[in-house]
């Protein structure tokens with residue numbers, strides 16, 4: 001038997017794990033190389049720790065809202081280091097899913113160490129040289145640190161070292177109003193930090209529609225997060241033993257005192273330090289690996305998935321792409337599949353959550369796609385009222401004159417769960433009429449999806465038919 005691998009996968013995050021798993025499942029000889037922690041960003045620094053801290057913060061918030069639930073007195077004493085230990089505990093609970101032991105048992109040969117690509121068919125890890133037919137690049141992305149003067153004078157936080165702190169920052173500045181910035185601004189504020197969020201663009205959550213983002217912005221401000229829009233961080237200085245962030249703001253220069261600063265202004269692909277040109281691999285202007293619709297790089301036996309490839313930076317997209325990388329690498333030229341981004345969903349885990357599938361209004365306008373829009377107000381939903389969670393909306397974009405869904409956005413409690421029905425509907429071409437005709441249990445949050453379908457039905461009911469019906473019933477009286 002040849003020692004040559006069918007697939008060498010570099011990086012054991014969401015993309016690399018799934019890519020190697022698929023290879024092993026179809027009996028290919030697969031090596032998986034990881035230089036740091038199995039599970040990559042999602043498990044160790046991303047989705048898992050962030051969702052764990054968000055839960056503690058939400059629990060605190062519910063205690064603060066005791067009067068909304070008819071409870072006169074409720075108090076709590078926060079032990080921040082325990083909150084952070086709980087975060088680590090959740091990582092440890094999930095770790096076995098992504099472990100060397102599990103992947104080895106599934107038939108993947110795991111190597112610990114930094115991979116070095118020698119040529120298109122050779123990868124080195126430590127003193128081992130692996131020969132391979134194909135390579136999958138799944139090396140992820142890292143926090144981008146913008147060029148702010150004197151930033152190195154403070155021990156700034158990013159999503160990588162945030163999880164090491166055990167003392168709650170009293171005054172926390174968060175740079176960036178994307179998902180990381182917003183999720184962490186709300187969570188730390190709820191846990192007791194005084195949070196100032198600094199966003200360069202016109203507003204935080206710049207990718208969302210205005211009416212959707214407003215629900216989150218209003219809620220965050222109500223809870224006490226100070227949100228500064230159109231504000232660009234320029235310099236860090238120290239005055240009287242205090243750290244200050246100097247920003248260009250609409251009213252002039254602003255000085256923001258802080259104890260800790262979290263940088264969350266985007267993540268850049270881990271493509272530094274490799275001579276890609278020598279390997280015949282082109283990069284995109286933003287530093288990601290240039291791939292075609294089969295996820296092949298410009299070197300045809302080298303594929304890429306996840307954050308290193310883009311265009312999305314989500315765990316589920318990395319694993320979706322991973323399938324195409326492995327299958328296309330292992331079965332080309334007999335069979336190959338074009339990656340399908342038609343139905344991609346994502347959730348921002350603020351409270352309320354924002355969940356999206358397909359296009360929102362902003363994206364449809366930018367792409368010049370014609371649409372009709374139907375909205376449902378969550379204050380009308382019985383279950384939301386009984387839960388004191390009657391806040392938010394569902395917004396569905398349809399192809400004009402039809403019930404075909406081209407996008408859905410939900411901003412509400414449990415939006416991330418509710419979006420699932422629209423994901424399935426879009427994937428299998430189920431329109432709003434069929435959602436309306438489906439029995440949803442009462443009283444549940446998911447009934448809201450039927451609610452928006454009802455709004456569509458009433459708005460599009462043929463007026464001529466209704467007027468004939470009116471006459472018909474009149475005649476029968």
Ligand SMILES: Cc1cc2nc3c(=O)[nH]c(=O)nc-3n(C[C@H](O)[C@H](O)[C@H](O)COP(=O)(O)OP(=O)(O)OC[C@H]3O[C@@H](n4cnc5c(N)ncnc54)[C@H](O)[C@@H]3O)c2cc1C
Pocket residue numbers: 010011012013014015016033034035036037038039040041042043045046047048050113114115116138139140141159180270305306307308312313314315316317318349
């Ligand atoms: C705070 C935060 C919260 C997030 N929350 C969510 C969320 O709720 N939902 C969601 O879908 N996404 C979320 N994301 C995004 C998600 O974590 C990423 O999109 C996902 O982890 C990307 O997976 P990947 O496999 O491309 O890369 P990674 O998970 O980064 O894995 C890449 C791996 O490659 C290894 N590596 C790099 N170079 C080499 C080398 N030369 N040799 C060997 N190994 C190497 C790295 O050590 C790393 O382990 C979040 C991200 C952050 C930072």
Ligand SMILES: NC(=O)c1ccc[n+]([C@@H]2O[C@H](COP(=O)([O-])OP(=O)(O)OC[C@H]3O[C@@H](n4cnc5c(N)ncnc54)[C@H](O)[C@@H]3O)[C@@H](O)[C@H]2O)c1
Pocket residue numbers: 146175176177178179180181183198199200201204205206231232233264265266267312313314346347348349
């Ligand atoms: N719930 C989720 O699915 C989830 C959660 C967290 C992260 N992620 C993924 O990780 C990616 C990275 O997240 P992110 O929030 O770091 O980045 P992002 O690119 O999504 O948002 C960064 C924000 O920072 C702003 N910004 C850029 N430079 C700035 C500066 N110098 N000063 C102030 N503001 C500045 C941008 O205008 C933007 O609003 C996301 O795009 C997402 O794909 C997903």
